Amino acid sequence: xxxxxxxxxxxxxxxxxxxxxxxxxxxxxxxxxxxxxxxxxxxxxxxxxxxxxxxxxxxxxxxxxxxxxxxxxxxxxxxxxxxxxxxxxxxxxxxxxxxxxxxxxxxxxxxxxxxxxxxxxxxxxxxxxxxxxxxxxxxxxxxxxxxxxxxxxxxxxxxxxxxxxxxxxxxxxxxxxxxxxxxxxxxxxxxxxxxxxxxxxxxxxxxxxxxxxxxxxxxxxxxxxxxxxxxxxxxxxxxxxxxxxxxxxxxxxxxxxxxxxxxxxxxxxxxxxxxxxxxxxxxxxxxxxxxxxxxxxxxxxxxxxxxxxxxxxxxxxxxxxxxxxxxxxxxxxxxxxxxxxxxxxxxxxxxxxxxxxxxxxxxxxxxxxxxxxxxxxxxxxxxxxxxxxxxxxxxxxxxxxxxxxxxxxxxxxxxxxxxxxxxxxxxxxxxxxxxxxxxxxxxxxxxxxxxxxxxxxxxxxx
Amino acid sequence: xxxxxxxxxxxxxxxxxxxxxxxxxxxxxxxxxxxxxxxxxxxxxxxxxxxxxxxxxxxxxxxxxxxxxxxxxxxxxxxxxxxxxxxxxxxxxxxxxxxxxxxxxxxxxxxxxxxxxxxxxxxxxxxxxxxxxxxxxxxxxxxxxxxxxxxxxxxxxxxxxxxxxxxxxxxxxxxxxxxxxxxxxxxxxxxxxxxxxxxxxxxxxxxxxxxxxxxxxxxxxxxxxxxxxxxxxxxxxxxxxxxxxxxxxxxxxxxxxxxxxxxxxxxxxxxxxxxxxxxxxxxxxxxxxxxxxxxxxxxxxxxxxxxxxxxxxxxxxxxxxxxxxxxxxxxxxxxxxxxxxxxxxxxxxxxxxxxxxxxxxxxxxxxxxxxxxxxxxxxxxxxxxxxxxxxxxxxxxxxxxxxxxxxxxxxxxxxxxxxxxxxxxxxxxxxxxxxxxxxxxxxxxxxxxxxxxxxxxxxxxx
Numbered sequence: 001x002x003x004x005x006x007x008x009x010x011x012x013x014x015x016x017x018x019x020x021x022x023x024x025x026x027x028x029x030x031x032x033x034x035x036x037x038x039x040x041x042x043x044x045x046x047x048x049x050x051x052x053x054x055x056x057x058x059x060x061x062x063x064x065x066x067x068x069x070x071x072x073x074x075x076x077x078x079x080x081x082x083x084x085x086x087x088x089x090x091x092x093x094x095x096x097x098x099x100x101x102x103x104x105x106x107x108x109x110x111x112x113x114x115x116x117x118x119x120x121x122x123x124x125x126x127x128x129x130x131x132x133x134x135x136x137x138x139x140x141x142x143x144x145x146x147x148x149x150x151x152x153x154x155x156x157x158x159x160x161x162x163x164x165x166x167x168x169x170x171x172x173x174x175x176x177x178x179x180x181x182x183x184x185x186x187x188x189x190x191x192x193x194x195x196x197x198x199x200x201x202x203x204x205x206x207x208x209x210x211x212x213x214x215x216x217x218x219x220x221x222x223x224x225x226x227x228x229x230x231x232x233x234x235x236x237x238x239x240x241x242x243x244x245x246x247x248x249x250x251x252x253x254x255x256x257x258x259x260x261x262x263x264x265x266x267x268x269x270x271x272x273x274x275x276x277x278x279x280x281x282x283x284x285x286x287x288x289x290x291x292x293x294x295x296x297x298x299x300x301x302x303x304x305x306x307x308x309x310x311x312x313x314x315x316x317x318x319x320x321x322x323x324x325x326x327x328x329x330x331x332x333x334x335x336x337x338x339x340x341x342x343x344x345x346x347x348x349x350x351x352x353x354x355x356x357x358x359x360x361x362x363x364x365x366x367x368x369x370x371x372x373x374x375x376x377x378x379x380x381x382x383x384x385x386x387x388x389x390x391x392x393x394x395x396x397x398x399x400x401x402x403x404x405x406x407x408x409x410x411x412x413x414x415x416x417x418x419x420x421x422x423x424x425x426x427x428x429x430x431x432x433x434x435x436x437x438x439x440x441x442x443x444x445x446x447x448x449x450x451x452x453x454x455x456x457x458x459x460x461x462x
Numbered sequence: 463x464x465x466x467x468x469x470x471x472x473x474x475x476x477x478x479x480x481x482x483x484x485x486x487x488x489x490x491x492x493x494x495x496x497x498x499x500x501x502x503x504x505x506x507x508x509x510x511x512x513x514x515x516x517x518x519x520x521x522x523x524x525x526x527x528x529x530x531x532x533x534x535x536x537x538x539x540x541x542x543x544x545x546x547x548x549x550x551x552x553x554x555x556x557x558x559x560x561x562x563x564x565x566x567x568x569x570x571x572x573x574x575x576x577x578x579x580x581x582x583x584x585x586x587x588x589x590x591x592x593x594x595x596x597x598x599x600x601x602x603x604x605x606x607x608x609x610x611x612x613x614x615x616x617x618x619x620x621x622x623x624x625x626x627x628x629x630x631x632x633x634x635x636x637x638x639x640x641x642x643x644x645x646x647x648x649x650x651x652x653x654x655x656x657x658x659x660x661x662x663x664x665x666x667x668x669x670x671x672x673x674x675x676x677x678x679x680x681x682x683x684x685x686x687x688x689x690x691x692x693x694x695x696x697x698x699x700x701x702x703x704x705x706x707x708x709x710x711x712x713x714x715x716x717x718x719x720x721x722x723x724x725x726x727x728x729x730x731x732x733x734x735x736x737x738x739x740x741x742x743x744x745x746x747x748x749x750x751x752x753x754x755x756x757x758x759x760x761x762x763x764x765x766x767x768x769x770x771x772x773x774x775x776x777x778x779x780x781x782x783x784x785x786x787x788x789x790x791x792x793x794x795x796x797x798x799x800x801x802x803x804x805x806x807x808x809x810x811x812x813x814x815x816x817x818x819x820x821x822x823x824x825x826x827x828x829x830x831x832x833x834x835x836x837x838x839x840x841x842x843x844x845x846x847x848x849x850x851x852x853x854x855x856x857x858x859x860x861x862x863x864x865x866x867x868x869x870x871x872x873x874x875x876x877x878x879x880x881x882x883x884x885x886x887x888x889x890x891x892x893x894x895x896x897x898x899x900x901x902x903x904x905x906x907x908x909x910x911x912x913x914x915x916x917x918x919x920x921x922x923x924x
Contacts, residue, residue: 005794005881007707008714010894107724147724176717178724192720245469252470255638258654262569262609262640332467348811349903419467432472439901441811 015174019213019239022121023457026214030117031204034215041225044127044207045137050303052131056283060298061312070274072296072314079146080104080399082296082314084276085187087345088267093364093371098276100286100296101346102316102399103187104146107178110229111143111165111194114174115202115210122210124161124202125230130397131301132315134404138227138397139219142208143194160205164196172197175236178440179448180352182395183344185294185316187270190348190440193233213237217456223392224404228449231393235448239455240434247331247419247427250435256426257442260341261351268345285317292363294318297401315401320362321392322405324446325379327356327412328388328461329427331419335461336427337409338375338417342444352444353436356425374422382410389459393449407450409459430454430461477636481675481701484583485919488676492579493666496677503687506589506669507599512765514593518745522760523774532736534758534776541608542566542861544758544776546738547649549807550729555826555833560738562748562758563649563808564778564861566608569640572691573605573627573656576636577664577672584672586623586664587692592859593763594777596866600689600859601681604670605656622667626658634659637698640902641910642814644857645806647756647778649732652810652902655695675699679918685854686866690911693855697910701917702896709793709881709889712897718888719904722803723813730807747779754825756780759863777863782824783854784867786908787841789818789874790850790923791889793881797923798889799871800837800879804906814906815898818887836884844872851921855911869912871921892916892923 027034057065057072066073072082081103088096113124128140145159164171175195182189204210211219216234219225248256279286286296300312327338342354357379364372388409395403421427433451436442443451453459489496519527519534528535534544543565550558575586590602607621626633637657644651666672673681678696681687710718741748748758762774789800804816819841826834850871857865883889895913898904905913915921 005709007709007794007796008711010705010708010712010891012711012713105727173713173717175713176720178720192724194717243472246472247467247469249470249474250472251474251635251637255635255656258638258640262654265567332469334469429472441903 012174016239016241018121019237020241022213023217023239023455024214025120025212026218026457029210029212029215030120030122031210034218037211037215037219040209041127041137041139045129048129048303050129050136051301052136053300054284055298055300055312057298058283059300059312060314063298063312063314065273068274069272071272082273083187084271084273085345086267086269086271089264089343089345090266093367098271098278099293099345100273100276100279101187102185102189104189106147108146108191109143109162109165109194110141110191110233111196112230112233113142113161113164113171113196113198113202115198117210120212122212123216124204124208124210125216127207127209128227129303130227131299131313132394132399132401132403133224133227133397134394134402135224138225138394139216139230140227141230141233144229160208161202164198164202165194170196171199175233175238175438177236177438179232179236179443179445180347180440181445183347183352183444185346185400187346188348189346191229193236195233195237213456217453217458220453220456220458221391224394226393228393228396228445231449231452232445234452234455235443236437237455238434238438240431243334243429243431245332246334246429246432247336250432253426253428253432257341257353260424261349264343264350266343266345266350291319293360299401316399316403317401318360318403320360322360322403323357323376323379323408324355324405324450325357325408325410326450327375327378327417328409329412329414329417330462331427334429336429337433338421338425339428339433339447341424341426344444347444349441353433353442353447354444355447355450358446374425375417378412378416379408379410382408386411388461389453391458405446407453409450409453411462474636478701478703480583481699482703484675485679485701485917486676487582487674488680488919491672491674491677492582492584493672496680499673499677499681502671503589503599503601507591510591510765512591512598512763514598515762516746517760517762517774519760520745521762521774522776525760525774525776527735530736531734533734544735545649546733546735547807548731548733551726551805552728555829560733560740561755561807562735562738562741564647564651565649566651568609570608570653571605571624571627571656572603572653572695573658574692574695575604575623575626575633575658575660575664577660579672582674584674585678586666586670586672587678589669589671590689591765592689593761593775594856594861594863594865595686595689595859596856596864597686600687600856601678601692602689603692603695606691622670623664626660626664627656632658633661637695637700639698639900641694641698641905641907642809642902643907645809645814645906647808647862649808650810651808655698657695657699675918679915679920682915682918682920683853686856688855690855690858690907693911693914694907696914696917697905698899699917700896700900702893705796705891705893707794708796708891708894709798712894715888715890715894719803719815722886723811726805726812728805728807728812753781755822761863778861778865779863780822780865782822784822784865785819785838785841785870786817786867786912787819787870787872788912789837789840789879790871791874791876791879792924793889796891798891799895800883800887801890801895801909803886803888806906809906811903815895815904815909816906817909817912820908836887837879840874840878841870841872844870848873850923851915853915853920867908869915871912871915873924
């Protein structure tokens with residue numbers, strides 16, 4: 001005799017509704033009023049000593065340039081390393097180049113724990129300091145752990161709440177998908193983006209706070225409060241409401257993307273950091289003589305709230321502030337976003353969908369207008385009434401120093417951008433992008449940040 | 463004034479129904495009765511001279527071992543090359559090895575054109591000869607073209623019907639997705655799998671035939687009639703009927719897969735073919751001294767029906783016949799297939815979902831039972847009444863010589879395989895696998911062959 005097996009519904013039809021209900025609750029949550037959140041964050045920042053100092057590479061503890069290759073590595077061989085990359089795209093204003101790049105083959109976990117209070121889903125976020133954050137402390141997922149973190153190489157305290165995401169006793173998994181990170185700075189990096197619903201009681205520890213999705217949305221309107229790891233998980237939420245249609249069917253959109261991905265046949269070769277052409281190293285940084293793109297620097301960190309109390313590490317420091325924007329246009333009564341099929345050297349599968357504009361304007365300021373990124377001037381010149389959303393967000397503060405970008409949604413008209421945009425661009429709805437975010441290899445991390453603002457209600461489409 | 467824009471439905475809700483109606487029509491199509499198909503194929507085979515002879519490498523025309531690397535390359539630098547790979551998986555019965563591997567970075571098109579006749583969708587297939595096919599002529603997609611084919615490097619005739627798949631006048635695209643090919647023999651190869659519905663008249667040329675999906679299903683019950691390129695496209699059809707549920711929700715299944723993919727951190731390095739350890743080369747082949755896995759050989763081809771009338775090329779010739787099987791089990795009234803998360807050295811993202819058993823038994827015959835592939839003995843010992851489906855199919859005859867495998871679906875009971883299978887295996891429904899086949903990086907090509915048999919009705923689940 002075999003006991004009857006209870007089947008599960010393949011798709012949790014109630015989840016989108018529950019997420020939208022959480023997004024609609026903006027003023028207060030089970031634990032804190034939205035108006036009090038900045039005070040709570042300031043309090044958390046005061047509770048922890050945290051100083052970050054730039055140091056020379058030879059002052060790094062545990063890190064050194066490997067003999068021969070010159071790669072910047074940790075003595076354990078874990079965490080990450082900085083190596084070299086040679087790239088030949090064959091087209092564009094910079095058809096080939098060499099650069100340092102971070103290699104971190106392990107897939108970490110970016111996991112948010114959710115639980116219902118008073119019938120509304122709340123997200124357990126952590127006030128977490130990272131050395132590269134411009135304001136040090138931001139809200140991060142419940143768990144933000146490299147495999148080194150949770151397999152013990154870090155030699156620090158255990159990762160709180162990790163048991164909800166791994167092992168037999170974990171909660172109900174709503175999302176668990178590998179998503180890429182910055183293709184310009186990471187070599188084929190991806191992390192597990194997870195949303196797990198707790199099945200039992202969860203006691204919020206110090207530095208942790210239960211927030212509704214709407215509260216997170218309110219915070220996403222502010223500069224540098226919700227960190228990248230949090231944003232990318234929220235981008236993966238299956239929250240999309242129905243749309244009456246789209247300019248292109250899902251199949252047509254996927255076909256366009258397939259053509260774009262197939263169009264590129266880049267030559268990407270790893271090489272020793274010491275052999276990278278066009279970059280120079282002094283005691284404190286590795287940079288290009290023209291100062292463009294980014295610098296590799298080293299910092300020391302003194303903190304009390306992190307897994308270990310002090311450490312030093314390399315960071316990538318982009319030069320200048322980025323501009324990352326989707327153009328938004330009404331098409332047939334449905335808002336559409338102009339996506340870009342963007343080749344990035346570090347992406348595993350060459351091309352992912354990016355915002356319309358994703359660049360650092362300083363890097364192209366010396367170029368004639370025709371060679372600057374398409375639509376950049378349109379975004380920079382947008383009058384206030386056209387700017388549907390703007391906030392500054394920074395990228396992962398554990399790897400990037402002051403990597404800030406202006407994230408924008410900018411309204412345009414049919415006279416400015418036609419239904420048939422230039423090659424490499426295409427119109428898609430938020431629902432279409434949300435569907436693709438349920439799988440890896442489609443949306444790059446910058447596109448996911450802007451999508452998270454829509455999911456959490458920080459920005460609304462017309 | 464802007465003209466009103468007609469939006470499209472994001473998902474074509476009628477397509478699954480139309481595909482199922484085509485699958486249900488098994489006896490005859492618009493153009494030919496199913497009973498007459500083998501006669502038509504034999505007639506096509508007679509119409510074309512086609513001889514394949516094994517030759518020495520130095521008799522290859524246009525191909526040679528490159529000085530220094532020893533890589534086997536075409537003088538144009540196009541088509542493909544045979545290079546070396548060094549693999550360290552770190553676990554399994556063979557934790558590290560070196561091997562020759564085919565590199566072909568371009569994404570070709572595997573495209574089937576469909577059109578309704580008498581209210582039923584028909585698929586335009588081609589009777590096509592490939593040198594590696596054990597029986598030379600099989601049914602292939604309407605278009606089976608490398609980029610070299612259609613950008614003219616081949617210097618042959620134009621590819622018929624290509625205009626339906628590319629360019630502004632193409633038909634209605636139902637499917638266009640990049641799918642992997644054999645990870646043991648190809649280095650990061652993928653092709654566009656396309657299904658396009660013709661918008662106007664289409665005249666079937668000689669060697670082409672309109673078939674219902676049900677007719678293709680009948681042919682899939684036979685050995686070596688429907689080629690791999692055709693099978694993988696059919697696997698991507700959005701045909702799944704609703705299921706009342708599954709042992710695991712889609713999110714849980716994806717999470718299991720994410721864990722499996724993250725678990726592997728293989729070291730894969732390209733190296734010169736001349737430097738590959740453990741293989742030996744003579745005038746006619748490159749092989750291992752123990753004869754296992756495969757040989758690299760060269761053939762000359764004389765044909766009249768292909769784009770060019772004669773050529774020579776290298777082929778990979780696996781040793782022995784493969785066994786590729788899904789175990790099938792009823793769980794809670796719904797049939798489930800036992801999928802394997804299989805690491806293959808040539809896959810772009812390390813791991814894809816494979817059938818329960820995918821191996822060449824000869825390669826493990828020398829091993830103790832505990833080290834042989836899990837479930838292989840169960841498949842080999844299955845009594846006839848347990849074998850739900852069996853046919854021999856061969857892999858891409860343009861690259862592989864006599865690469866035949868027994869493809870099976872084998873019924874098992876709960877006493878034989880539990881709800882919680884061994885690590886690396888999981889139960890999934892056909893509908894779940896069909897959903898994943900709509901995206902790349904999920905199902906390997908062998909799993910797609912078996913899925914195509916279900917989609918076309920060659921095999922039916924209980």
